[in-house]
Amino acid sequence: MTDLEKIQSIMRDIFDNETLEIDESTSAEDIAEWDSFSNIQLIAAAEQHFAVKFTTQEAIHIRTVGDILNLIRQKKLPVDKL
Amino acid sequence: MTTDIKTIENTIFSKSFYSWSASEIMGLSRKIIKNQSEILANHPELVQKRIAICGTCNIRFISSGLIPFLMAEGIFPLIFEGKFNGLSSEILSSDSDLYAFDPDYLIAITDYRDIHEFPPYLTSIEKVRETANRRIEESVHFWEYFHQRCRSKVLLTNIAIPNRHILGGLEANLVSGRDVFLRILNLTFLEKKPTFLTFLDQEALSADFGKDRWFDDSEWFISKQPFALEAIPIFSLTIAKQIAADIGKIRKCLITDLDNTLWGGILGDDGINGINLDPNDPIGESFLDFQKTLKLYKDRGILLAVCSKNDPVIAKEVFQKHPTCILKTEDFSAFIANWEDKPINIQKIASQLNIGLDSLVFFDDNPAERDLVKKVLPMVQVIDVPEDPAEFSMALIRSHCFDWGQLTVEDLNRSETLRADRKRSELGAIALNYEDYLKALEMRISIAKALPHELNRFTQLINKTNQFNLRTRRYNESEITAMATDPDKVLLRVTLQDKFSDYGIISAIILNLDHSRKNILIDTWVMSCRVFKRGIEDEVMNYLIAFAKDNGFQTVEGEYVCSPRNGLVADLYPRYGFKMVQQSDISKKYILDINDYVPCETWFNFELKGKES
Numbered sequence: 001m002t003d004l005e006k007i008q009s010i011m012r013d014i015f016d017n018e019t020l021e022i023d024e025s026t027s028a029e030d031i032a033e034w035d036s037f038s039n040i041q042l043i044a045a046a047e048q049h050f051a052v053k054f055t056t057q058e059a060i061h062i063r064t065v066g067d068i069l070n071l072i073r074q075k076k077l078p079v080d081k082l
Numbered sequence: 083m084t085t086d087i088k089t090i091e092n093t094i095f096s097k098s099f100y101s102w103s104a105s106e107i108m109g110l111s112r113k114i115i116k117n118q119s120e121i122l123a124n125h126p127e128l129v130q131k132r133i134a135i136c137g138t139c140n141i142r143f144i145s146s147g148l149i150p151f152l153m154a155e156g157i158f159p160l161i162f163e164g165k166f167n168g169l170s171s172e173i174l175s176s177d178s179d180l181y182a183f184d185p186d187y188l189i190a191i192t193d194y195r196d197i198h199e200f201p202p203y204l205t206s207i208e209k210v211r212e213t214a215n216r217r218i219e220e221s222v223h224f225w226e227y228f229h230q231r232c233r234s235k236v237l238l239t240n241i242a243i244p245n246r247h248i249l250g251g252l253e254a255n256l257v258s259g260r261d262v263f264l265r266i267l268n269l270t271f272l273e274k275k276p277t278f279l280t281f282l283d284q285e286a287l288s289a290d291f292g293k294d295r296w297f298d299d300s301e302w303f304i305s306k307q308p309f310a311l312e313a314i315p316i317f318s319l320t321i322a323k324q325i326a327a328d329i330g331k332i333r334k335c336l337i338t339d340l341d342n343t344l345w346g347g348i349l350g351d352d353g354i355n356g357i358n359l360d361p362n363d364p365i366g367e368s369f370l371d372f373q374k375t376l377k378l379y380k381d382r383g384i385l386l387a388v389c390s391k392n393d394p395v396i397a398k399e400v401f402q403k404h405p406t407c408i409l410k411t412e413d414f415s416a417f418i419a420n421w422e423d424k425p426i427n428i429q430k431i432a433s434q435l436n437i438g439l440d441s442l443v444f445f446d447d448n449p450a451e452r453d454l455v456k457k458v459l460p461m462v463q464v465i466d467v468p469e470d471p472a473e474f475s476m477a478l479i480r481s482h483c484f485d486w487g488q489l490t491v492e493d494l495n496r497s498e499t500l501r502a503d504r505k506r507s508e509l510g511a512i513a514l515n516y517e518d519y520l521k522a523l524e525m526r527i528s529i530a531k532a533l534p535h536e537l538n539r540f541t542q543l544i545n546k547t548n549q550f551n552l553r554t555r556r557y558n559e560s561e562i563t564a565m566a567t568d569p570d571k572v573l574l575r576v577t578l579q580d581k582f583s584d585y586g587i588i589s590a591i592i593l594n595l596d597h598s599r600k601n602i603l604i605d606t607w608v609m610s611c612r613v614f615k616r617g618i619e620d621e622v623m624n625y626l627i628a629f630a631k632d633n634g635f636q637t638v639e640g641e642y643v644c645s646p647r648n649g650l651v652a653d654l655y656p657r658y659g660f661k662m663v664q665q666s667d668i669s670k671k672y673i674l675d676i677n678d679y680v681p682c683e684t685w686f687n688f689e690l691k692g693k694e695s
Binding site: 010013014016036037040041044045048055056059060 | 103104105106108109112113116142143300301303304305307311312
């Protein structure tokens with residue numbers, strides 16, 4: 001599973017929408033349920049899943065799926081793809 | 083598109099979500115909200131409660147996390163979410179949405195950030211206490227203001243002392259330090275706590291969770307969530323347990339296995355000298371520690387019982403003769419060792435102790451036995467026992483299975499009372515007939531209006547009695563306290579003593595007086611199952627009729643509302659000559675003209691019978 005697919009599965013769960021399709025450009029404006037409340041949940045779930053921690057500055061500037069993926073790429077140590 | 087409703091329900095009621103992350107639980111919560119009317123229709127046994135959550139922070143996450151835990155405890159919550167930092171305004175303006183919502187429970191969340199006045203460093207302890215007293219008096223005042231306007235019970239967090247030790251190691255050495263001040267605040271509030279208020283021990287929760295993980299400052303700055311999202315599950319579980327206990331869902335008895343549960347090894351193979359209860363061996367010490375924990379539970383009023391596949395004589399011998407065994411035969415209220423199936427024996431224990439299966443907790447190291455009990459007796463709580471006996475104590479404690487809403491003297495003496503019961507039945511065996519037996523018990527009864535200090539036990543009886551309970555109406559302590567001063571209500575409590583034990587308060591009655599109709603309605607009548615078949619109900623009825631006569635009433639009305647557990651009293655009123663006036667599938671209403679009443683013969687010692695009006 002790619003990171004994007006993982007984020008998609010987290011978002012499907014949080015937004016309770018099993019057919020949700022996202023790409024890097026998907027933003028809060030595209031998803032009705034993506035509000036400030038679920039955004040916190042999304043951040044917490046992503047941090048937990050990828051074992052990373054976003055700074056306050058990073059967290060408050062997340063607007064799109066791409067923002068999350070970029071942060072994860074910066075923070076995650078390279079691991080072997082299985 | 084959405085998850086199947088059955089899957090959601092299974093997740094809730096199997097409690098399988100307990101191990102989920104906060105984010106996953108909030109996802110579940112969202113699914114529950116979407117399907118709530120269907121869940122309620124499928125589960126009419128859920129008790130609906132109006133629950134308001136207010137705080138000095140953002141409470142959306144907490145409220146979302148709470149829903150699945152409440153449902154798992156059998157409560158269907160109607161939630162009111164207070165505004166961000168809305169606590170003061172919701173409470174101080176009597177036309178606020180909170181009062182309009184009229185909650186059964188108000189969960190109030192506050193934390194250390196709300197405390198602005200600290201004593202200056204190097205202040206004397208007297209001055210520190212003065213500052214604390216002043217602050218707590220204001221808080222008590224605030225809550226009393228709410229209590230005068232709303233019948234709701236309040237669940238209020240105490241303060242979690244933060245991991246911000248400005249003085250470093252000195253913090254523990256100066257009475258004027260900030261940490262110490264917060265501790266004193268918690269303690270002072272406890273000393274001055276009004277009865278309608280219950281604390282949620284946020285301080286203990288945060289310490290158990292780990293303060294460095296509990297406090298997530300970034301999360302606070304971003305969303306005003308007062309503690310880390312990951313702590314929401316344990317926080318919610320604690321609240322749900324507290325509310326469940328308050329509405330009478332409590333467990334009273336712990337049933338344990340013996341081999342590899344209370345000691346290491348198999349008694350039948352290793353013999354009394356071969357089992358491991360060696361205080362100098364880590365494994366032996368683990369089992370001894372678990373026994374010590376059980377003793378502590380016994381001392382707080384939990385009944386202990388043994389259910390083991392063993393020879394009964396040899397098994398009892400361990401508790402009588404083993405030199406290091408901590409628990410003794412008399413610590414157990416029931417002791418069953420034989421080769422029958424455990425579910426059968428568990429049912430026997432429940433009937434011996436005269437308590438429901440839903441009052442039982444089962445602790446057995448053998449996963450096969452646990453599975454069998456789970457399947458055959460789903461109402462028994464089965465503890466997931468870890469493999470390592472060193473973890474037994476904490477597995478039991480962490481299960482929260484004995485979270486009660488209150489503790490009374492009657493609870494603490496229960497195990498002794500039950501032991502006296504056994505002696506009593508021996509007396510029964512030698513008495514010629516039941517009447518002689520009752521006389522030989524030398525029972526002393528007192529029936530009187532409940533005094534303020536008795537309302538705690540009075541409330542507890544009303545909420546946990548299932549069998550001798552005519553209408554199964556539940557009232558919380560705030561409601562009972564209000565009734566105690568209502569001129570149209572009479573709250574009667576009955577105490578009983580006999581030759582063997584002092585039972586304390588064993589029956590609670592609420593009467594509604596209707597002076598214009600000259601009628602008394604028995605709103606509530608409950609009696610503890612421990613004192614059935616002693617003629618107490620006869621004596622109470624004699625008293626009620628005399629009370630009605632003395633106060634100029636002509637009729638007494640009673641109602642029997644059928645519940646799954648109160649078949650015992652289905653025919654109580656006709657026994658005293660009450661005539662049925664109305665009948666439906668679940669209810670029968672009765673009336674008695676007091677002139678038609680024939681007093682019952684009873685066997686109580688009249689000297690101590692209180693009859694003050």
